[in-house]
Amino acid sequence: MTDFNSYFLMNADEVVQYVKAKMNYFTENADLTCAEIGDGNLNYVFRVVDEKSGKSLIVKQAGDTARISDEFKLSTNRIRIESNVLKLEGELAQGLVPDVYLYDDVMNCCVMEDLSDHTILRTALNEGRIFPKLADDLTTFMVNTLLLTSDVVMEHKAKKALVQDYINPELCEISEDLVYSEPFTDHNNRNDLFPANKEWIEENIYGDARLRFEAAKLKFAFMTNAQALVHGDLHSGSVFVKEDSTKVIDPEFAFYGPMGYDVGNVIANLMFAWSRAYVTDADEKYVSWLESTIVETVDLFKVKFLASWKENVTEIMAKEQGFDQWYLDSVLQDTASVTGMELIRRIAGLAKVKDLTTIADEQQRVQAERTCLSAAKEFILNAQGFRTGEQFLQGLKNSASSHNMR
Missing domain, CATH: 3.90.1200.10 (Aminoglycoside phosphotransferase (APH), C-terminal lobe)
Structure with missing residues (x-):
């Protein structure tokens, strides 16, 4: 199992390993599944679900190019900005943004509330x-x-x-x-x-x-x-x-x-x-x-x-x-x-x-x-x-x- 101490773009299986290694959100015996759900122009978005409890979360990771076109070379710093802005917006406009659980500046990803009921x-x-x-x-x-x-x-x-x-x-x-x-x-x-x-x-x-x-x-x-x-x-x-x-x-x-x-x-x-x-x-x-x-x-x-x-x-x-x-x-x-x-x-x-x-x-x-x-x-x-x-x-x-x- 990787230690996630250096950056790489994760696939669904690796996201499950990541959540187990970095989060205490799920129980030890959770049956976790993961699917990529993002259809945006820039990032990779995964939904992780415990099939036993139905509990879930979202992992969003930034790549160094835009998915819409490789012409757009991007700094992965944008995920830091997004995570920090969501936290600030959550203070200023309570209840109107998803909760942020974790920001990881090595893997350049953010773990947040799942809004699949929306x-x-x-x-x-x-x-x-x-x-x-x-x-x-x-x-x-x-x-x-x-x-x-x-x-x-x-x-x-x-x-x-x-x-x-x-x-x-x-x-x-x-x-x-x-x-x-x-x-x-x-x-x-x-x-x-x-x-x-x-x-x-x-x-x-x-x-x-x-x-x-x-x-x-x-x-x-x-x-x-x-x-x-x-x-x-x-x-x-x-x-x-x-x-x-x-x-x-x-x-x-x-x-x-x-x-x-x-x-x-x-x-x-x-x-x-x-x-x-x-x-x-x-x-x-x-x-x-x-x-x-x-x-x-x-x-x-x-x-x-x-x-x-x-x-x-x-x-x-x-x-x-x-x-x-x-x-x-x-x-x-x-x-x-x-x-x-x-x-x-x-x-x-x-x-x-x-x-x-x-x-x-x-x-x-x-x-x-x-x-x-x-x-x-x-x-x-x-x-x-x-x-x-x-x-x-x-x-x-x-x-x-x-x-x-x-």
Whole structure:
């Protein structure tokens, strides 16, 4: 049996040996089985189960290249960042992230709570399922993890120490390329366009100089605005749900960046779900819930943000009258811009979303993609005009109406 004192990528059998050697989570006579369950772009995820008791846990290990492509060479330090961020988020937003049991800096892995009784949010949305607590839980998570790690709350030296601790250059570079550069230029020839929309995207995205100019400005804001500790990849594949529970996972992209990056990612991914539902004539009750969730995600975030500001702000100048609303308005403007960037990059870039790629009918998929892309341009080019949830939703609906092929 290996002693796990030097790094290597584990297979399922070795993960069982690892858990027995490193954990006291299972009994000595446990009958452990293990299967790899991860389908993400970067890491290896295993579920270990005691077949006698049903007790289980998750082992997540980082490799030195991305699974999506060997072109992305990565530091395994990201698993340290993920483990530490999950612990911090667990303190700031209790009950909204999985518990971390162990971080191993030799094997570059993290052992954590098994959420197999939950479903990945994207999968659940594609199935038309409704989660009444979703907007409330996600806005609590975002306000608590973003505002409470910012300069308006934290002692400034302590905040700067966290900025240094969470410098995440390799994964930030992935976002800089896949979100802020390639969907507008395809300079690395990695973009994967739906053939029926290829010409339209080349004309309306690649060919829009004003849009590319705004994207350039947003890229440098993403690179330089160390506002708060953002999750960095808060899409519907990074959220586990069941009817009475929401858990945010996978903060390996975490770094100090603009708050609106997280909020915009959440809204954009709800919009992917809405666009799919719209073109496929999904159940009206589900569509109505999606619409209210988009609206509430913006509006509850605003209400909770200002309430938390009053309760937690420590920076003396942040207490000046009107500063809280000015600050929030800047976050909402960033949110609108990021909503647009995420909508574009998942269609005109390398990394897709199943919300759209699994639409079987070509005309429906064309319509859904153009709905998202046209709305995205509005969010980016007129970001200052989106301050309420209803304005965000109406921007999406207006785009859907203009591309109605039914």
